[in-house]
Structure formats: C-alpha cells, structure tokens
Amino acid sequence: MPGYIVIGGGAIGLNTAYQLARRQSDKVTLLEKGQVGDGSSSRAGGIITGLLWSETGVLARMISLRLYQELSADLEPYGYRFQNVGCLNLFDPASWPEREELLPLYDRLGFAYEILDAAQMRRRWPDLTPEDDLIGLHDALGGYSEPHEFVPALARRCRDLGVEIRENARVSGLHIENGRVSGVQTAIGVLEADVVISTVHAWTAAFMDLCGVRLPIKSFVHQRYVSSELEERLSIPAINANPYGGYIRPARLRTTDFRILAGGETEDREEERVADLGFHMSGLAATRSLRSRLSENLSPLVPKLAATRWETEQVGLISFSLDGEPVLGTLPQLPGLVVGAAFHSGGFAYSPVAGLLLAELAAGDAPSVDVAAFSPARFSPEDTDAYLATTVVQADALRRRH
Numbered sequence: 258m259p260g261y262i263v264i265g266g267g268a269i270g271l272n273t274a275y276q277l278a279r280r281q282s283d284k285v286t287l288l289e290k291g292q293v294g295d296g297s298s299s300r301a302g303g304i305i306t307g308l309l310w311s312e313t314g315v316l317a318r319m320i321s322l323r324l325y326q327e328l329s330a331d332l333e334p335y336g337y338r339f340q341n342v343g344c345l346n347l348f349d350p351a352s353w354p355e356r357e358e359l360l361p362l363y364d365r366l367g368f369a370y371e372i373l374d375a376a377q378m379r380r381r382w383p384d385l386t387p388e389d390d391l392i393g394l395h396d397a398l399g400g401y402s403e404p405h406e407f408v409p410a411l412a413r414r415c416r417d418l419g420v421e422i423r424e425n426a427r428v429s430g431l432h433i434e435n436g437r438v439s440g441v442q443t444a445i446g447v448l449e450a451d452v453v454i455s456t457v458h459a460w461t462a463a464f465m466d467l468c469g470v471r472l473p474i475k476s477f478v479h480q481r482y483v484s485s486e487l488e489e490r491l492s493i494p495a496i497n498a499n500p501y502g503g504y505i506r507p508a509r510l511r512t513t514d515f516r517i518l519a520g521g522e523t524e525d526r527e528e529e530r531v532a533d534l535g536f537h538m539s540g541l542a543a544t545r546s547l548r549s550r551l552s553e554n555l556s557p558l559v560p561k562l563a564a565t566r567w568e569t570e571q572v573g574l575i576s577f578s579l580d581g582e583p584v585l586g587t588l589p590q591l592p593g594l595v596v597g598a599a600f601h602s603g604g605f606a607y608s609p610v611a612g613l614l615l616a617e618l619a620a621g622d623a624p625s626v627d628v629a630a631f632s633p634a635r636f637s638p639e640d641t642d643a644y645l646a647t648t649v650v651q652a653d654a655l656r657r658r659h
C-alpha cells in the first residue's frame with residue numbers, strides 16, 4: 258500500500274503528517290530536501306491571532322487556536338508549549354474603520370475579542386506605552402509559539418507516531434500515471450503514493466510550474482530579531498503593531514531567559530523570485546538598516562527594548578497569493594495532489610488547521626472548514642499570467658499580518 262507522501266518539512270508539512278498519522282493507518286512519508294525546519298518555519302515570529310479578515314480565515318484560525326492548545330498538551334514531553342499570552346492588534350485612527358467593519362463577522366462567528374483604549378492597555382500590560390489615540394483589538398486566545406521549540410518537537414512526535422521523515426530528499430517532480438498523480442520523482446527514483454501533499458511554501462510556484470500549473474504566488478524577504486536578555490519577564494502580549502511598523506512579543510532562546518522578539522518588512526524591497534528547486538533561505542540577507550529602524554520604531558511602545566541589543570537575526574520568505582488568501586486544496590487537472598501554500602505572514606499560525614484540512618482532503622473526507630475561498634483553482638489563467646508578469650515591491654503586496 259503506497260500511502261501518503263508529504264513534500265516539505267516545515268510547520269505545514271509536519272502538521273499534515275501529524276494529522277494523517279493520527280487518523281490513518283496508511284503509511285505516511287515526509288520528504289524534506291534539506292533538514293526539517295530549513296525553510297521559513299524555523300525563522301518565523303510564531304505569532305497567532307484568530308482575528309483575520311475573511312470568514313474562511315477566522316473559522317480556520319478558530320480551529321488552529323484549539324489545535325495549538327491540544328498540541329501544547331501532546332508535545333509537552335517533547336519540549337513545546339503554546340504561549341497563550343493573548344494577541345493585541347493595534348490600529349491608529351486611520352486604519353481602525355476598516356477593521357471595525359469586521360466586528361460583525363467576529364460576532365456572528367462567535368469569536369470573542371475586546372476593544373481597548375490606550376489607558377486600558379497601559380494598565381493591563383505595565384511594560385506597554387501605546388500612544389493616546391491608538392485602539393487595541395485583543396484576542397485572548399492568541400499568543401505565540403517558539404519555532405525553535407515547536408518544529409523539532411512536532412518532528413519527533415511525528416516520528417513516534419510512525420511517520421517516516423526523510424531528510425536530504427529533494428522531490429524533483431511529480432509522477433503522473435493515467436492522468437493521476439501517483440508518486441514523486443526523487444534522486445533514488447519514483448516513490449509511489451496514493452496521494453501527494455505539496456507544502457513547499459516559497460518553492461511552490463517553481464515546483465508547480467514543472468507540472469505545467471501556474472499559480473499566482475509571490476514571495477518577499479522577511480526578517481525578525483531576538484534581543485539580549487532582560488532581567489525579568491516582559492509584561493506584554495504578542496502584538497501586531499502596524500502603527501509602529503512591525504510586531505513584537507516576549508521571547509526566549511533557552512528555557513529560563515527573558516527576551517524580546519520583533520520583526521517587520523522592508524517596504525521598498527522587490528519580491529524574491531524562487532526559480533530553482535535547490536534554493537535555500539540561508540542565502541538571503543536582511544537590509545542592514547532594519548535592525549536600528551525596528552528598535553527606534555518599537556521602543557516608544559515597549560520602552561524596555563531601548564536598553565537591549567539584537568542578538569539573533571532570522572531571514573526568510575513570506576508568500577502571498579494574488580488575492581492575499583492562502584492556496585489550499587486540489588487542482589482538477591492534477592487529481593491525487595493536494596497543495597498548501599501562500600499563507601501570507603501567518604503560515605505558522607495557520608499550520609495546525611492547514612495540516613488538518615490538507616489531511617482531510619488527502620483522505621477524501623469533508624474538510625472541517627469550507628475551503629472554496631482558498632481553492633488553488635480560483636485564479637483565471639489570464640489573471641495569473643498578468644500577476645506573474647509584474648514585479649511587486651513589498652509595500653504594494655497585500656499587507657496582512659499573522
């Protein structure tokens with residue numbers, strides 16, 4: 258029995274393998290071209306909120322938040338815990354009306370939130386000093402995961418559940434028989450599968466192009482930093498701080514230290530085209546000036562940041578589809594293949610529910626959320642070609658955080 262092949266050992270691929278292994282007796286093999294965590298997942302900020310901008314997104318994130326709690330219990334012996342410190346989304350008076358329009362959606366779906374003014378935020382989190390006119394939209398179920406804890410813990414759990422994880426195993430193409438994907442091509446020949454699940458993130462457009470499928474996905478360099486040690490735990494939630502040009506949260510590099518993580522984009526930087534399947538993110542470099550810009554921009558919000566220096570830098574890619582929503586589902590021209598990609602700057606947050614939905618689709622079950630809005634088949638060939646023919650700078654890509 259060939260079973261399932263998952264391509265890509267990031268948070269999405271590992272969660273897919275985990276969900277398949279938990280629900281199926283069939284063999285699950287995960288193929289990673291380098292080492293598990295080689296892509297964006299180990300470089301992420303790990304922030305999660307359920308307060309997104311579309312019905313499908315909010316419904317999916319509600320499941321992700323529940324699954325993060327379950328993963329926290331299941332992976333505790335492996336050294337991972339979900340940090341449920343809440344997620345605060347900040348808005349200035351200009352950006353608030355657009356978000357305010359989404360409150361009826363959150364109400365209808367039963368997703369709880371709180372609206373806080375600056376004084377309330379300062380009282381609740383003593384290390385936070387937002388400007389007087391800012392509005393906070395707080396998601397008490399949100400928080401963050403430390404990627405360097407989550408990714409290896411999930412990989413070990415997958416192995417214990419019987420998933421075969423093969424590293425240094427690059428997939429060079431799909432194996433198609435009688436019009437159906439029936440395996441993958443690798444350096445050691447064809448590996449057969451009943452269903453193949455592609456979770457190769459920034460490599461997706463190049464990989465699918467090999468199979469004659471064009472997807473309107475673009476990738477952008479993104480970077481985040483962890484500070485030197487603080488003397489005590491920082492009293493802030495995870496914060497999507499758009500008015501300050503970034504995001505910031507408590508962090509740790511070891512189990513007993515207290516630090517700050519912050520990240521943001523470089524507005525005038527052009528998209529990064531990944532044309533070669535052998536591309537590796539270690540070849541990316543951040544714009545040098547961003548380090549000091551992040552400190553200057555975010556210190557008024559979290560004054561303790563001013564007394565620290567950045568100790569680590571992680572540079573990776575985030576991917577956006579033409580309409581900014583994820584690409585998750587099947588393609589009519591390639592039965593036997595399920596694709597998960599383009600999770601904007603929120604792929605880490607999406608990963609538990611994306612893994613669940615990809616596993617459900619691969620197994621032929623009804624997905625827990627109607628994912629028609631995420632279908633890879635939703636883009637017309639004309640729109641796709643026109644989008645891929647342009648070169649986009651980060652400031653012009655849909656800016657959707659976590």
Ligand SMILES: Cc1cc2nc3c(=O)[nH]c(=O)nc-3n(C[C@H](O)[C@H](O)[C@H](O)COP(=O)(O)OP(=O)(O)OC[C@H]3O[C@@H](n4cnc5c(N)ncnc54)[C@H](O)[C@@H]3O)c2cc1C
Pocket residue numbers: 264265266267268269270288289290291292293294295296297298299300301302303304305426427428429456457458459460464479480481520534571572573574575576597598600601602603604605606607659
């Ligand atoms: C600096 C930064 C900060 C971020 N912060 C956040 C955040 O706070 N919250 C959030 O939700 N998201 C965040 N993100 C986004 C998030 O990291 C990504 O959306 C997510 O990690 C994507 O997961 P993935 O498994 O699809 O991709 P990846 O982790 O990139 O995994 C894809 C894997 O596929 C492998 N692969 C590629 N081609 C092949 C092949 N042909 N054969 C075999 N293997 C192959 C790659 O080596 C890679 O390991 C951030 C990203 C960056 C870069």
